[in-house]
Amino acid sequence: MTPLLAVRGLTKRFGAGCGECLDRTGALRETNRCPRCGAILACREVSFDLYPGEVLGIVGESGSGKSTVVRLLHFDLEPTAGEYRLAVADAAAGGGGRNLFALSPFQRRRIRNEHMGIVYQNPRLGLRLKVSAGGNIAERLLMAGWRHVGRIRERASELLRQTEVPLARMDEPPRNFSGGMQQRVQIAKALSTRPAVLLLDEVTTGLDVSVQAKVLDLLRSLQRELGIATLVVSHDLGVIRLLTSRTIVMRHGEIIEQGLSDQILEDPQHPYTQLLVNSVL
Amino acid sequence: MTRPEPTPSGTAFPGGWRRALEEGASRYSYAFLDESAKREIRRRILKAIALPGCQVPFGSREMPIARGWGTGGLQLTLALIGPEDVLKVIDQGCDDSVNAVNIKKFVGRVAGVRMTTDTRAATLIQTRHRIPEEKLDSGQVLIFQVPIPEPLRLVEPSERETRRMHAEADYSRMWLYLYEDIVRYGEITVGARYPVMVNGRYLMDPSPIPRWDLPRLHRAENLFLFCAGREKRIYAVPPHTDVEPLSFEDFASRVERFPGRSCSRCGAGDSFLDEVIDDARGLRSWVCSDTAFCEKRRTRNAPPAEAPGGSR
Numbered sequence: 001m002t003p004l005l006a007v008r009g010l011t012k013r014f015g016a017g018c019g020e021c022l023d024r025t026g027a028l029r030e031t032n033r034c035p036r037c038g039a040i041l042a043c044r045e046v047s048f049d050l051y052p053g054e055v056l057g058i059v060g061e062s063g064s065g066k067s068t069v070v071r072l073l074h075f076d077l078e079p080t081a082g083e084y085r086l087a088v089a090d091a092a093a094g095g096g097g098r099n100l101f102a103l104s105p106f107q108r109r110r111i112r113n114e115h116m117g118i119v120y121q122n123p124r125l126g127l128r129l130k131v132s133a134g135g136n137i138a139e140r141l142l143m144a145g146w147r148h149v150g151r152i153r154e155r156a157s158e159l160l161r162q163t164e165v166p167l168a169r170m171d172e173p174p175r176n177f178s179g180g181m182q183q184r185v186q187i188a189k190a191l192s193t194r195p196a197v198l199l200l201d202e203v204t205t206g207l208d209v210s211v212q213a214k215v216l217d218l219l220r221s222l223q224r225e226l227g228i229a230t231l232v233v234s235h236d237l238g239v240i241r242l243l244t245s246r247t248i249v250m251r252h253g254e255i256i257e258q259g260l261s262d263q264i265l266e267d268p269q270h271p272y273t274q275l276l277v278n279s280v281l
Numbered sequence: 282m283t284r285p286e287p288t289p290s291g292t293a294f295p296g297g298w299r300r301a302l303e304e305g306a307s308r309y310s311y312a313f314l315d316e317s318a319k320r321e322i323r324r325r326i327l328k329a330i331a332l333p334g335c336q337v338p339f340g341s342r343e344m345p346i347a348r349g350w351g352t353g354g355l356q357l358t359l360a361l362i363g364p365e366d367v368l369k370v371i372d373q374g375c376d377d378s379v380n381a382v383n384i385k386k387f388v389g390r391v392a393g394v395r396m397t398t399d400t401r402a403a404t405l406i407q408t409r410h411r412i413p414e415e416k417l418d419s420g421q422v423l424i425f426q427v428p429i430p431e432p433l434r435l436v437e438p439s440e441r442e443t444r445r446m447h448a449e450a451d452y453s454r455m456w457l458y459l460y461e462d463i464v465r466y467g468e469i470t471v472g473a474r475y476p477v478m479v480n481g482r483y484l485m486d487p488s489p490i491p492r493w494d495l496p497r498l499h500r501a502e503n504l505f506l507f508c509a510g511r512e513k514r515i516y517a518v519p520p521h522t523d524v525e526p527l528s529f530e531d532f533a534s535r536v537e538r539f540p541g542r543s544c545s546r547c548g549a550g551d552s553f554l555d556e557v558i559d560d561a562r563g564l565r566s567w568v569c570s571d572t573a574f575c576e577k578r579r580t581r582n583a584p585p586a587e588a589p590g591g592s593r
Binding site: 106109128131 | 445448449450451453454456457460461463464465529530531532
C-alpha cells in the first residue's frame with residue numbers, strides 16, 4: 001500500500017544555527033536548544049508515513065515538537081529542511097511525487113484548502129470568532145470556489161448537524177459558544193471540503209472531562225463514517241488510546257519510538273515512553 | 282539661510298500679489314508637474330494598464346490642494362493633459378460643485394486647455410464618485426479620484442496581508458463578508474465602492490461610484506484610470522476588459538432602482554437620480570445626478586424615450 005502522506009527528514013530550526021546544532025541536540029543530548037548558538041530545533045529529521053484511512057498519533061511532552069510538525073504539515077510554518085509528499089495532491093497537480101515544500105505559496109494554499117483540514121487546540125486559531133458559525137464553514141467552501149449561498153448553507157447545516165451543533169445557532173458567532181461547541185464548529189469547518197487528511201492538534205486539551213468525552217465520541221464516529229486519514233497530536237495518552245491505531249513518541253524534537261498504539265501503551269521500550277505511560281494518573 | 286530683504290514699500294510683492302502669482306505660475310513647467318514627475322506617473326499608468334485592476338504604487342507629489350481632495354485624479358490629469366485636450370471635471374456628476382470648479386480653474390491656469398461640460402466633447406474627464414450617463418468612446422479617458430484604493434481594507438487592516446492576498450488571488454475573506462451580509466440582512470448591503478473582479482484576476486475598488494455605474498466599466502470602449510493621491514496608488518481598467526461585480530449565483534449584485542421616479546427637471550426616468558428636499562415645504566423631488574446630461578436633455582427638450590444613457 002502506498003502512503004497517502006509521506007514526510008522525510010522534516011527539520012525546523014528557530015534561530016540562525018551554527019552547523020553543529022544537529023549534533024548537539026536531540027533526545028540523547030536531553031535538549032532541543034543548541035548549547036553553542038542557542039538555536040531551538042523544534043523538530044529534527046522527523047520521518048513518517050500516513051496511510052489512507054489510518055489514524056496516527058503523535059504523543060510527547062510539551063516542547064517535544066508535536067505541534068510544530070502539524071503546523072509544518074499545514075504550511076503554517078516554513079520548514080528548515082525536509083520533504084513532504086501527498087499522494088492525492090500529486091494526482092491533482094498532474095505530476096507524481098513532488099515535494100510540497102518546494103511549491104509556491106499559492107499552490108500550497110490550494111492544496112491545503114482542497115486536501116487538508118485542521119483542528120487547533122485553541123479555536124481562536126481555527127475560527128473567526130466574530131463571523132457566524134455558518135460563515136466559518138462557508139469561508140472554506142468559498143475558498144474552494146462555491147458561489148451559491150443556498151448550497152453553501154445546505155452543506156454548512158449538514159456539517160453542523162453531523163458535529164451536533166444546534167442548527168438554530170448557525171448564524172451566531174462562535175464567540176458566544178462554549179469551548180466544546182467552538183471545537184465542534186472547528187471540526188465541521190475542517191471537514192467541509194471533504195479533505196483527504198485531517199490534522200488534530202490537541203483537540204481536547206482545555207475542555208472539561210465530559211465535554212472531552214463528547215468530542216472524542218464525535219471524532220470516533222466521524223472517523224468510522226468518513227474514514228479520513230487522521231493525524232492526532234496529543235499529550236494525553238487516553239486520547240491516543242481511544243483514537244489511534246499507530247503511535248509516534250517524540251521527545252526533544254525527535255522520534256524516539258513508534259509502533260502500534262496498543263503495543264506502545266502496554267509494552268513501551270524507550271525509557272521515556274515507559275515514564276510517560278507510568279505517569280498516567 | 283538668508284531672509285528676503287523687506288522692500289521699501291513694506292510688501293514682498295512689488296507690482297501686486299496677483300501679478301506675482303501669474304509670474305510664479307509661469308515659472309512652473311507646463312501643467313504644473315515637473316517633467317520627471319510626469320514621466321514617472323506615465324510609466325506607472327502603463328504598468329497599471331498592463332495589469333488591469335492591479336494597484337501600482339507611485340510617488341504622489343505635493344499638490345496645491347489638500348490630500349483627499351482629488352490630488353490623485355489631478356496628478357493623472359496633469360500628467361496626461363496636452364494643449365489640444367478638452368477637459369471636463371465633475372464631482373458626483375455635477376460640473377459646478379466647488380471642488381470641480383477649483384480643479385478646473387487650476388488646470389486651466391497651468392495647462393491652458395479648453396474646458397467643457399459636454400461629456401461627448403471632452404477628451405479627458407476627471408470625476409469624483411460617478412461615471413457620466415452618456416457613453417464614452419475610445420478617444421476619451423475617464424480619471425477617477427479614489428479615496429481608498431484597497432478593496433480588501435474592509436476585511437483586513439494590514440497592508441502587508443492585503444498585498445499577499447492580491448498576490449495569491451486569495452479573495453475568500455471578501456466573499457465571506459458578502460456571505461455574512463446576506464445571512465444577516467437578506468441581501469448585499471454594500472452601496473458605493475462595490476468590489477469588482479477585473480479581468481478575472483484582481484479584485485478592485487471602483488472608487489465610491491454607485492452600483493448603477495458598475496455595468497459601464499464592463500467591456501467599455503474607453504480607458505478608465507484610477508488614482509489615490511493620499512494612498513499613492515494608480516490602477517486602470519483598459520478598454521474591452523471584463524469587470525464583474527462580486528455576486529453569488531443566487532444573490533446577484535443589483536443596481537439601484539428608482540421605481541416610479543423621474544427627474545423633475547428633464548423628466549429622465551433612466552438616469553441615476555439624487556433626492557432633493559425642498560426646505561420650505563419639505564417636499565421631495567428627484568433630479569439627475571449627472572447635471573450635464575440633464576441640461577442637455579432640457580435644452581433639447583427631448584422625450585425620455587430618446588435617452589442615450591441606455592435602458593436599465
